[in-house]
Amino acid sequence: MSDRKLTLATLVRVAVLCCAGSGMHAAYADPPLPNNDGNDGVLRVCADPNNMPLSNNKGEGYENQIASQMASDFGYKLEYTYFPQRMGFVRRTLRDKVPDTENFKCDLIIGVPKGYDMTATTRPYLHSTYAMVFTKRPDLASINTPTDLLKLPPETLHKLRLGIFSQTPAVDWLLSNNLIEQAVSYQAQSGDPAAFPGEMIEHDLASGTVDVVFLWGPIAGYFAKRAGDKVKLVPFPPTPGIRFDFEISMGTRYGEKTWTTKVDQWIGHNQAKIDKILTSYEVPLLPVASAPTAAAQ
Incomplete structure (x- = not known):
């Protein structure tokens, strides 16, 4: 990457x-x-x-x-x-x-x-890293690292809608773990000056349009804090083959x-x-x- x-x-x-x-x-x-x-x-x-x-x-x-x-x-x-x-x-x-x-x-x-x-x-x-953010709920309670997402029961994992921006490391990560079919893709440059990346958390995650979002850490941290105790943030550690x-x-x-x-x-x-x-x-x-x-x- x-x-x-x-x-x-x-x-x-x-x-x-x-x-x-x-x-x-x-x-x-x-x-x-x-x-x-x-x-x-x-x-x-x-x-x-x-x-x-x-x-x-x-x-x-x-x-x-x-x-x-x-x-x-x-x-x-x-x-x-x-x-x-x-x-x-x-x-x-x-x-x-x-x-x-x-x-x-x-x-x-x-x-x-x-x-x-x-x-x-x-x-x-x-110096920061990408992160996963998701709503706190029982079926996702075991996720403390990105790898934990992959350990969810198949019937839970394959129902999740995963929000990503195109051309980011999250795309490669989903591809490498056979999850790209579940991706809800966002454009990094929408052309709308009123749009902002944190909408993935503030609007779509809150409304249930997506279940897990992958964002640049500074953006993820700020909007996760604004959501209070309703969401959880899990940063990506150094990952072989994919730079986060x-x-x-x-x-x-x-x-x-x-x-x-x-x-x-x-x-x-x-x-x-x-x-x-x-x-x-x-x-x-x-x-x-x-x-x-x-x-x-």
Whole structure:
């Protein structure tokens, strides 16, 4: 499973994020311009207006909180350019300029997959995994690991409707366990700006349209918490042959090494603050691998 699987999912947003831009990055390797890296005391962030728990236009997501903490530590004012994280996101935000000026609309994407090729990337600050979420009920009470799902009595297992996003690791897992016929497939990029991945839990799981859903952990954790004690979350451990865990970095424009390094160093010095924010949103966290300061971009 490649990192591209995550980008096609998530930014389901983690899903929802990989197709966010288009074109070759070499065309955007411009030297830093005045006021596009905080020189004017403004942190300009590119974000999705409706992608909780990551971000929204009310500032309620964990990416909003991380951006707010960074701006505070830098002594900057925080401003946003909002655009749905779908096809064209990078082109319409990080790479787009304010009309009739040479200033870019925004200068930082708080969450991109590690090594994302549409932007330069910092060291990772978040390491999480996919998870299963299901309604607490007697016939599913024995599930404490993903493997436990496979141990259910056949008459129970083969009646379950399994909600998945297309082109995510869950697809491969269902295929490898002969459960793909029971999948209820969702599109990672629906084209509806009002749609959000957590609807699988908040609406469809609650209504009984699906029995078990497979989601990127940060999304699963947040919406499972909102559902209270009605649902249970089971994260995927490292699984031979199928990758469920991914690291998330921050994205900047290619060619802006000074700015990228500044953000990278902030992450390195403030990982504890970031972890505290992520934990408050019930993000299932795995250890973040140590990383050097941002290399030349």
